[in-house]
Amino acid sequence: MTDLPLDHVRTLLVAVDAGTFEAAARILHVTPSAVSQRIKALEQRTGRVLLVRSKPLRPTESGVAVVRFARQLAWLEDSARAELGLTGASSSGGGYGDSGDGTGSGGPGRGVPVQTLSIAVNSDSLSTWFPEVTARFSANAAVCFDLHREDQDYTDELLRAGLVMAAISSSPKPVQGCVVRPLARMRYRAVATHGFVRRWLPDGVGATDLAAALTVAPVIIFNRKDDLQDGFLRGIGVPASGPRHYLPATDAYLYAVESGFGWGLIPDVQARQFGQVELVELAPERPVDVPLYWQQWKLAPALLSEVGEVAAEVAARRLG
Structure with missing residues (x-):
């Protein structure tokens, strides 16, 4: 992966998260043609088709590997920025983009290092006990949540596709590259x-x-x-x-x-x-x-692991 042009890798992630070339272009402050050209160049570099040109855009099986790499690279940037006390963030949960004001595309305000955590949550959890988990972090200006609603039998597919960093799943079998822990029933x-x-x-x-x-x-x-x-x-x-x-x-x-x-x-x-x-x-x-499990990347930011700990505590208490 080290010989892949990082700006092209980042562009692929933004396109997948945004859903269209036009939306990705607005985030990246380039033209839709430039987005298309970068992705085409990346496909030529890898020798694989990485993106299904549908609406919304979808990664192919090969594209999933690159998207996962891009998202992991993004949160590594976030972590480094946070440790160095630098402003802004790479918006690891929703692609890359820079607003030009030093706050990053997902930041809550100027001068705050931000990590975006993308998590897949089933509808019933999202409507009942999981909001208490996010509420625990309401005073933490260094985190933004990007929650994806999906059936608990399918959330691990979003994790496998690299679209999220963690998921509440009904499967005890860890997705490749992930760790799993039981929550509650x-x-x-x-x-x-x-x-x-x-x-x-x-x-x-x-x-x-x-x-x-x-x-x-x-x-x-x-x-x-x-x-x-x-x-x-x-x-x-x-x-x-x-x-x-x-x-x-x-x-x-x-x-x-x-x-x-x-x-x-x-x-x-x-x-x-x-x-x-x-x-x-x-x-x-x-x-x-229905048993629920917390799945997350093995190589994950400490903040994501902290969210997993809180999710385990809240689920055990609320679901009994």
Whole structure:
């Protein structure tokens, strides 16, 4: 990697994070043509196609390796600047860019060395306990968070692609070049309103025909990556669900369940924190536990490791 032109490597990272040549050009204060030419030159240098020219731009398998290298190089710069007390930062979480005022592209103010930490977080954690983690660092002007929302079964893909430096994942298997530590288990329960149960499960939730009822009762699913409800149904021997509503927002999902729109799996921490309506648990003997893990680069800034420590403490306390 040492013979790769660093300005071209940095340009690739900015393009991937920004999503388009035009957006990358604005960050780098060059023309879109210059961005394209730098990346083309880098591809010629490596002999590999590094970027899929789609919207948004996507790194190829070879491009992922270069993007990961660029992001690691960026935070090394951040760390060195912080240790030397230099102003500005290279914006390690979101690419390189210089505002020209000595504060860097991601800094909160003049004269403050800043590290940007890019972290992938699943939606339910992001909506419940993880904000307490970031709040612990609110007085630290040396850090900016760049959080990426993704399903816990897919956050490690962002880590593998070099798009983030750490992730809250459901996988205990570390991504190559990363270390993993357990956080806690997020417990989900299949619930619905009393009115929904009276309509769709007239014999009660403890009846032996619960499985049959759930083949026709409407279910609420977060998005098409969400396998929680289907996993629950498979566990009770239901091959397919009834009508499926997709609501990809945590608050809207809970509101839909509380409105009797359908049944769904709600994490205990969310029900305690935001629940406004008494819900009926459909299968009290079958909660769904999703283990969560903190994954981060082995070679990582101390500040990122500190965030991981806080995440472990908060998750253990809030999720029990």
